Amino acid sequence: MPNVDNKSEATNVMKPAYRLLAELEAAFDDIIERVEALEARYRESPGAAWALHSPTPDADWLRAALLDFWYQDGQDGRATRSYVGLVAADEPLLEHVASVNAAKAHFADILARIRQEAAALIPELKAVLPFRHPALHTHLRGQGLARxxxxxxxxxxxxxxxxxxxVRLAWYSSGRSIKKLSVRDAEKKLLTLDHEAPHIRIQLQRLAGIPDGEPLAQVQKQAPLMRANLFFREPLADGRLRRAMNVALPLFIPSDDGRLPDHNTPPPFPNDKRTRARRSDERLEDEVFLPSLRVYRYKG
Structure with missing residues (x-):
């Protein structure tokens, strides 16, 4: 009987978590439905469009861009794919855009609660959600995509x-982000890895050989972003005539006549050469100190 009680107690604990999962499934369905409604509206009444990597940014291109929710095999989990483009949008299309963004915000809110209250469910939901839409799942399998x-x-x-x-578009490369770590912080991060593995033990030994008060630097290479500088026809309510924003997805631009504003055509890919001055990373040693964490020591 105690086993039955334990099982019942565990089930009761999981019920709220699975309710959250059901909410997320419904929110995912809502995103799909609203994106499809947006695409249908654009197909019915298309405005001018431009895309960086497509000569034909039509309704099919827009649908593919807005429904790309998948990892490719081997994709870095921190990276997302970009679909840089401009779309002239009338008022009905802008209403669909606002509807999609509201659904996305709702999805993000539920996901944040799951991460906080039932993080163990996340691998399950990554596997379950694609099956709710057979056409998307067929695409998922046929394109060599993963979860x-x-x-x-x-x-x-x-x-x-x-x-x-x-609109003026330009690649923006911020280089590397540098976060200071204490020796204790670095040790905690290493211990969350497989600390029985030989290469982790070696790094723990290295860490033990430096003063406890020495600051360390964790370095993260940042992917280039497309930055759009927007110039408004009239001042906004706060008086601004321009605004800069990152655009990883097509930028929808209010347009009464279905035309795009004047815009440039940036190069298809960012310049690999470093153009910004070296900053605080000059103070770091050239050789990584803790490879598993991308942690460096400061010079001197």
Missing amino acids: LHLKQCWRALPVADASLSR
Whole structure:
């Protein structure tokens, strides 16, 4: 009988978690339905469009861009794919964009609760959600794709605040982000890995050989971003005439006549050469100190 009680208690504990999963499934369905409604509206009444990597940014291209929610095999879990483009949007299309973004925000809110209250369910939901839409799942298998990419589900569609006179697009590379770590912080991070593995033990020994008060630097290489500089026809309510924003998805621009504002054509890929001055990373040693954490010591 005690085993039955324990099983019942565990079931009761999991019920709220599975209710959250059911909420997330419904929110995912809502995103799909609203994206499909947006695509149908654009197919019915298309405005002008431009895309960085497509000569034909039509309704099919837009659908593929907005429903790309998957990891490719071998894709870095921190990376997301970009679909840089501009779409002239009338008022009904902008209403669909707002509807999609509201659904994405709701999905993100539920996902945040799951991460906080039932993180163990996340691998399950990545596997379960694609099966809810057979056409998407067939695409998933046919394109050599892997599991659901949650960030690509909830990232918002960019929208200009008002009509624009011009747009200037440029690649932005911020290089590397550098986060200071204490020796104790680095030790805790290493211990969350397989600390019985020989290469982790070696790094723990290295760490034990430096002063406890020595600051360390964890370095993360940041992927280049496309930055759009928007120039408004009229000042916004706060007086601004321009705004800069990152655009990983097509930028929807209010347009009464279905035309795009003047815009440039940036190179298809960022320049690999470093163009920004070296900053605090000059103070780091050239050789990584803790490879598993990308942690460096400071010089001197």
